[in-house]
Amino acid sequence: MGERRVVVSGGSIAGLSVAFWMRRLGWQVTVIERAPAFRDGGQNVDVRGVAREVLDRMGLFEAVKRQNTTERGTVFVDADGRVTAELPSVGPDGATAELEVLRGDLARTVHDHLPPGVVSVHGDSIETVTDSAEGVRIVTSAGRQIDCDLLVVAEGVRSAT
Ligand SMILES: Cc1cc2nc3c(=O)[nH]c(=O)nc-3n(C[C@H](O)[C@H](O)[C@H](O)COP(=O)(O)OP(=O)(O)OC[C@H]3O[C@@H](n4cnc5c(N)ncnc54)[C@H](O)[C@@H]3O)c2cc1C
Numbered sequence: 001m002g003e004r005r006v007v008v009s010g011g012s013i014a015g016l017s018v019a020f021w022m023r024r025l026g027w028q029v030t031v032i033e034r035a036p037a038f039r040d041g042g043q044n045v046d047v048r049g050v051a052r053e054v055l056d057r058m059g060l061f062e063a064v065k066r067q068n069t070t071e072r073g074t075v076f077v078d079a080d081g082r083v084t085a086e087l088p089s090v091g092p093d094g095a096t097a098e099l100e101v102l103r104g105d106l107a108r109t110v111h112d113h114l115p116p117g118v119v120s121v122h123g124d125s126i127e128t129v130t131d132s133a134e135g136v137r138i139v140t141s142a143g144r145q146i147d148c149d150l151l152v153v154a155e156g157v158r159s160a161t
Contacts, residue, residue, distance in 0.1 A: 003028045005148040007138055009126050009161050012039065013103065015154035016110040020058060022152075023115040030146060034155075036123040038111060042103025044069060052099065060109055067105040071096050126151075126161050 006022045008015045011033030023029045033039070047055065047064065055061045073096050074087040089096035124144065129151060130137040138146045153161045 004150070005030070005135075005146075006150040006152060007032060007126075007136070007146055007148045008152045008154055010154035010156060010159070011035075011111075011120065011122075012107045012154070012156060013045070013110065014156075015152070016107060016114065017054065017058070018152050018154060019118045020110060020114055023118050027150075028119075029117070030119045030121060030148070032121045032124055032126060032140065034123070034125040038108070038122075040104035040108065042107075044071065044100050045103050045106055046097035047099040047101060047106075048097045058110075058113070060113055063109050063113070064101055064106060065099060067101050067109065069100045069102060071100045129161070 003026060005028040006018075008018050008022075008029065008031045011019075011031045015031055015033070019029045019031050052061065055064055071089070073089045073094075075083045076085040078084050087095040121140075121144070124140045124142045126138055127141050128139045135147055135149050136151045138144075138148065138151065140146070153159060155161055
């Protein structure tokens with residue numbers, strides 16, 4: 001049997017992490033990202049619990065820690081800048097996690113540590129999916145036809161697929 005093929009739709013934290021692991025397991029991996037290039041930006045993501053465990057197993061915990069926003073807590077202030085309420089960082093499960101990282105920085109760290117051989121397609125997205133006993137056939141908006149064994153949809157909260 002040849003290498004198994006997975007298509008991942010969405011090239012952010014979830015999609016790139018799937019690509020990371022599936023490539024390591026020896027699959028042929030194609031990531032289809034709708035944006036024309038790698039997407040930076042986004043706000044704080046708290047890394048805790050199982051997310052931290054996953055980063056440890058990927059060997060990326062230290063790399064992500066270097067991107068820590070160094071947030072120390074949250075304060076609400078009035079018009080004169082006086083603190084009216086405080087959400088301090090208390091322990092690993094406080095409002096501010098031990099590891100706070102911007103979405104784009106986290107995604108880029110995974111992106112920059114992908115194993116060789118992951119194919120990235122930008123500026124395209126899945127138009128149709130046909131599931132059969134032989135596998136999954138995908139046709140994209142740009143007219144690419146890709147046959148694979150597994151489709152993983154990691155398009156975030158506004159997923160259309
Ligand atoms: C202020 C703020 C605070 C947050 N705090 C936290 C937090 O503390 N903890 C936490 O876990 N999360 C937090 N989030 C949410 C965090 O941004 C998401 O959890 C994280 O980005 C989800 O990653 P994802 O890979 O699933 O999806 P996304 O980062 O949304 O990525 C989806 C990707 O798929 C692409 N895409 C979408 N549709 C298609 C399509 N049809 N075809 C191809 N590609 C497509 C998009 O372009 C994007 O690159 C926060 C968000 C905000 C705004």
